[in-house]
Amino acid sequence: MINAVIIDDEQAARTALQTIIKEYCKDVHIAGTAASAIEGLKLIQQQSPDLVFLDIEMPMGSGFDLLELSMERNYKVVFTTAHQQYALKAIKNSAADYLLKPIDIDELIETVEKIKKILDKEKEQNSKTNYKLKLSGQKETILVSPLEVVYVEADGRYSTVHLLSGEKHVVSRNIGEFEEELTSHGFFRVHKSYLVNCKHVAKINSADGGFVEMNNKTEIEISKRKKAEFLKLLK
Numbered sequence: 001m002i003n004a005v006i007i008d009d010e011q012a013a014r015t016a017l018q019t020i021i022k023e024y025c026k027d028v029h030i031a032g033t034a035a036s037a038i039e040g041l042k043l044i045q046q047q048s049p050d051l052v053f054l055d056i057e058m059p060m061g062s063g064f065d066l067l068e069l070s071m072e073r074n075y076k077v078v079f080t081t082a083h084q085q086y087a088l089k090a091i092k093n094s095a096a097d098y099l100l101k102p103i104d105i106d107e108l109i110e111t112v113e114k115i116k117k118i119l120d121k122e123k124e125q126n127s128k129t130n131y132k133l134k135l136s137g138q139k140e141t142i143l144v145s146p147l148e149v150v151y152v153e154a155d156g157r158y159s160t161v162h163l164l165s166g167e168k169h170v171v172s173r174n175i176g177e178f179e180e181e182l183t184s185h186g187f188f189r190v191h192k193s194y195l196v197n198c199k200h201v202a203k204i205n206s207a208d209g210g211f212v213e214m215n216n217k218t219e220i221e222i223s224k225r226k227k228a229e230f231l232k233l234l235k
Helices: 011-024 037-047 063-069 084-092 105-130 175-185 224-234
Strands: 002-007 028-034 051-054 076-081 097-100 133-136 141-144 149-155 158-163 168-171 187-191 194-197 201-205 211-214 219-221
Touching: 002 011, 002 037, 002 105, 011 028, 011 105, 028 037, 037 051, 037 063, 051 063, 063 076, 076 084, 076 105, 084 097, 097 105, 133 168, 149 175, 158 175, 175 187, 175 194, 187 219, 187 224, 194 211, 194 219, 201 224
Parallel strands: 002 028, 002 051, 051 076, 076 097
Antiparallel strands: 133 141, 149 158, 149 194, 158 168, 187 194, 201 211, 211 219
8 A cells, every 4th residue: 555645735636636545546545634744744753654746836835845854755756737837847856757737637647556566676785784694503593684695505404504794503404494495586496406585696617517606606517407497696
């Protein structure tokens, strides 16, 4: 659900947009409305919206003034205005879109779908950025970023996780479990015994059967049946 607010000095415009959104944009929840830039700034601070529908020409401060006063813009902006001449300035202010009044329903739906995709992608990226891998040993459990892991080495029911720092952590999890968890974070199973972080691959030596050299100078064998898929992935 997209949490949104509407900021427009015209009551009729606020009501009309809210009605259209309620009818045609089921993924959008209007958390509040405001009639001026000052009221709008307070509303944004209170609601922390994902999306702001923002008029431009308003008394006691324009929509652009509001953006200048907004300390952290953790939201997308869609300008809603009757004035086409502000389009270039809106783009310079990193607007997600620019809708002319009276607002066309199809254009609004298209805009909301575009923003939904942007927000979903950002959420996925943030999830990956903040993700921590849990390494539980006999004495302690540590949390590390996947970026800190160079490769994972299988040892029966156990796995040894090799970090950039040079540390090694023996974990009571098989390599298949790590493969399932880390594939979406850029790891690839080059061999039945090795799962490598593609971000830490230094070079491929294919002259003598196929080895990958990691950033920590470790050479790891590439399985013949995995080689073509691995090389394709690195491209």
